[in-house]
Amino acid sequence: MPELPEVETVRRGLERHVLGRKVLRVEVHGPRTVRRHDAKQLVDALEGRRITGVRRYGKFLVVDLEADKTLVIHLRMSGKLRYAPGGTEDHEPHTHAVITFDGGDELRFIDPRTFGELFISAGTNEAGRPVELGSLGLDPYLEKVTVEKLEDLVTARRISLKAFLLDQAALAGIGNIYGDEICFAARLLPTRLVAGLTRRELASLAKAIDQVLNQAVASGGSSLRDASYRDIDGNLGSYQMKHAVYKRTGDKCPRCASAVESGTVRGRSAHWCPSCQM
DNA sequence: AGACAAGCCTGTACGC
DNA sequence: TGCGTACAGGCTTGTC
Numbered sequence: 001m002p003e004l005p006e007v008e009t010v011r012r013g014l015e016r017h018v019l020g021r022k023v024l025r026v027e028v029h030g031p032r033t034v035r036r037h038d039a040k041q042l043v044d045a046l047e048g049r050r051i052t053g054v055r056r057y058g059k060f061l062v063v064d065l066e067a068d069k070t071l072v073i074h075l076r077m078s079g080k081l082r083y084a085p086g087g088t089e090d091h092e093p094h095t096h097a098v099i100t101f102d103g104g105d106e107l108r109f110i111d112p113r114t115f116g117e118l119f120i121s122a123g124t125n126e127a128g129r130p131v132e133l134g135s136l137g138l139d140p141y142l143e144k145v146t147v148e149k150l151e152d153l154v155t156a157r158r159i160s161l162k163a164f165l166l167d168q169a170a171l172a173g174i175g176n177i178y179g180d181e182i183c184f185a186a187r188l189l190p191t192r193l194v195a196g197l198t199r200r201e202l203a204s205l206a207k208a209i210d211q212v213l214n215q216a217v218a219s220g221g222s223s224l225r226d227a228s229y230r231d232i233d234g235n236l237g238s239y240q241m242k243h244a245v246y247k248r249t250g251d252k253c254p255r256c257a258s259a260v261e262s263g264t265v266r267g268r269s270a271h272w273c274p275s276c277q278m
Numbered sequence: 279a280g281a282c283a284a285g286c287c288t289g290t291a292c293g294c
Numbered sequence: 295t296g297c298g299t300a301c302a303g304g305c306t307t308g309t310c
Binding site: 280281282283284285286287288289290291292293294 | 296297298299300302303304305307308310
């Protein structure tokens, strides 16, 4: 489940391997890989052009190319990018797109559940971001989350803290794993209504968002048993070993040793410590 | 065998 | 009336 830390790790790998490289050939398989427009449009935008930048906004990867072409990638649940040096013939199952560079090295898009997608942006807004990403909220890794910003974002919102953290239009990049871990780090229950959080609690939340995401990026993200996230070179992340509550129902809370509980909040699984989260 | 998980979109219902 | 919200369903397939 690539969330902000995983996508940031992929972005760094992408920058290391493909920045400045010239695309020779692009193959797209399956009708769901490119679904916002004709696949040929993507092939034509990429072939013959060099990659000039690799950005990330929330869970979206943005690959800039010469002639102001912009490739946008979202991995959704099971999408992976894999860099394969030239001569690595075997494509693993569910390889839906292959970008071959000058010299023969390949960038492969693999996605068993086919929720992920690639598309060419129709243009950029005044901030230089793809217009399709216009509704994304504040990216807590690119921009510092302050109490003031959180106060602005939660006013008049009658939703739970967990729902707020998952709302990509408020904060971009947090998914179910980091949502639970941030609530734990902030000592706040996921069911709390955001409009009712005190300034002190919002300060704790801001600090938790910053700490959890930074530590997760430093650990190369989280790799779980299912969907098994790996970075662009096939390496696993290690932040799952630091998860305090996510999928740890019944385990001892690392802070107070109470048993971790779980349930459903806004239709999504949630995990929390009943003693030290309030 | 069948429920479930994930992110995100869409349709629908409902309360303030 | 209308907005914001919750909830269910859809998409998909590996895992339990």
